[in-house]
C-alpha cells in the first residue's frame with residue numbers, strides 16, 4: 001500500500017490497514033516517522049512501514065517510487081493520496097507561482113500517483129484508490145487550495161469509469177489544526193459543533209479500502225460533521241459593492257427593513 005505520510009497516514013498505519021506498507025515522505029521526516037510507527041506494531045505483526053523519498057510534484061520521481069515499491073513488495077493493492085496542503089493567503093495576493101505550486105502538489109501530484117500505480121500494477125491486477133481532499137462546498141479559504149481540491153473531484157469519477165477500479169474521494173473537514181484561529185472560526189458553522197479528529201478520518205478510508213465497499217466506486221465521502229450540508233466557512237466582509245435594486249416601492253421597503261426603522265409584525 002502506498003500513502004504519503006501525514007497525520008492521516010499515521011492513523012491508517014495504526015489501524016493496521018497496511019500489512020506491508022510503503023511510507024512516502026520528503027526529506028528526513030519520513031525516517032523518524034517510520035521508526036516511530038514501526039515501534040507501535042507488536043512483534044507478532046507483519047506490518048512494516050518503509051520510508052521512500054519522493055516529491056510527488058515530479059512525475060519521474062513518482063514513477064521511480066512506484067518501481068521501487070514494486071521491487072520491494074511485488075504488489076500495490078491500495079493507493080491513498082493523502083499528501084498536499086496550501087499556504088494561507090487572501091485570494092487577491094496569491095501569485096501565479098504559488099498558485100501553480102499548490103495545484104501541482106494537490107492535483108497534478110495526485111494524478112501522477114494514480115497514473116503511475118495504474119500503469120505499473122492496477123491495470124493488470126485491479127486495486128483501490130482513495131484521494132483525500134478538503135470539504136469545500138460553497139467556497140473555502142484560498143482559491144489555490146480550493147481550485148486544486150475541487151479539481152480532484154471529477155477526475156476521481158472519470159478514472160473510476162475509465163480504469164474500472166474502486167475509486168473514491170474522501171473530503172474531510174478541518175481535523176488536524178486544533179487551536180488555530182481558522183479552525184476556531186469554522187466550528188460554529190459545523191452542524192456537529194466540532195471538527196473531526198484524525199481517528200474519524202482513517203476509518204472512512206479503511207471502509208473504502210475494505211471488501212465492504214467492493215461495489216462502490218467514484219463516490220465522494222464527506223467526513224465533515226455535516227459542514228458541507230450547511231453554510232460556507234467563508235466570512236463575508238462588510239461592503240457596498242453590490243448593485244442596488246431598481247428604485248421603487250419595494251426597494252424603499254427593503255431600505256427601511258435594513259435600517260431597522262420598520263418593525264415587521266411577525
Ligand SMILES: CCC/C=C/C(=O)SCCNC(=O)CCNC(=O)[C@H](O)C(C)(C)COP(=O)([O-])OP(=O)([O-])OC[C@H]1O[C@@H](n2cnc3c(N)ncnc32)[C@H](O)[C@@H]1OP(=O)([O-])[O-]
Pocket residue numbers: 084085086087088089095096097098099101102105134145173174176
Ligand atoms: C485549509 C483547511 C484544511 C486543510 C488542512 C491541511 O491542508 S493540513 C496540511 C498542512 N500542510 C501544509 O499545508 C503544507 C503545505 N505546503 C506545501 O505543500 C508547500 O509549501 C507549497 C506547495 C505551498 C509550496 O511549496 P514550495 O515552496 O516548494 O513551492 P515553489 O518553490 O514551487 O513555489 C513557491 C511559491 O509559492 C508561494 N508561496 C509559498 N508559501 C507562501 C506563503 N506562505 N505566502 C504566500 N505565498 C507563498 C510564493 O508565490 C512562492 O514563490 P515566490 O513568489 O516567493 O517566488
Ligand SMILES: NC(=O)C1=CN([C@@H]2O[C@H](COP(=O)(O)OP(=O)(O)OC[C@H]3O[C@@H](n4cnc5c(N)ncnc54)[C@H](OP(=O)(O)O)[C@@H]3O)[C@@H](O)[C@H]2O)C=CC1
Pocket residue numbers: 004005006007008009024025026027029054055056057082083084085086105109132133134135172173174175176177
Ligand atoms: N489536517 C487537516 O485539518 C486537514 C487536512 N486535509 C487534507 O488531508 C490530506 C492529509 O492531511 P494530513 O495528513 O492531515 O496533513 P499533513 O500535513 O500531516 O500531511 C501531508 C503530507 O503530505 C506531504 N507532502 C506535501 N507535499 C508533498 C510533495 N510535493 N511530495 C510528497 N509529499 C508531500 C507532506 O510531507 P512533509 O511532511 O515532508 O512536508 C506531509 O507529510 C491533505 O491533502 C490535507 O490538505 C483536509 C482537511 C483538513
